[in-house]
Amino acid sequence: MEGLKDQKCEACRLGAPRVTADEMNSLRTQIPGWSVIEEDGIQKLQRSFAFCNFMDALNFSHRVGIAADYENHHPRITTEWGEVTVTWWTHKIKGLHRNDFIMAAKTDALAG
Incomplete structure (x- = not known):
C-alpha cells in the first residue's frame, strides 16, 4: 500500500x-508527532521541528514551501531560531481534508 508521503493532493x-473521525484516527497513525489543534472552531494539524540554528530552520521552511506550492496546498509556517512550526488545514472547507495528512507526511519526510 502506498504511504501518505507518496500520494498526491487532489484538487479540493x-x-x-x-x-471523518474514523478516517482521522486511521490517518493519524501514519503521522506520529502531529497534533490536532482547534483555532476559531477549525481543526488543524500542527507540529514543531527543532533545528540547531536559524539557517537550518529557514532552509527547512523553504523546502516545505516548495513542496506545498508543487501540491498547490499551502500551510502556515512559523520560522524561529532553532524551530519551525507547520500547520496544515484546508482553507476552503475550514477543516481537515485527506490532503492535510498527505502534506504532513511529506513534511515529515523533508525533516528526515
Missing part, C-alpha cells in the same frame, strides 16, 4: 467533505 473544492 468548496464543500468537499472533511475527514
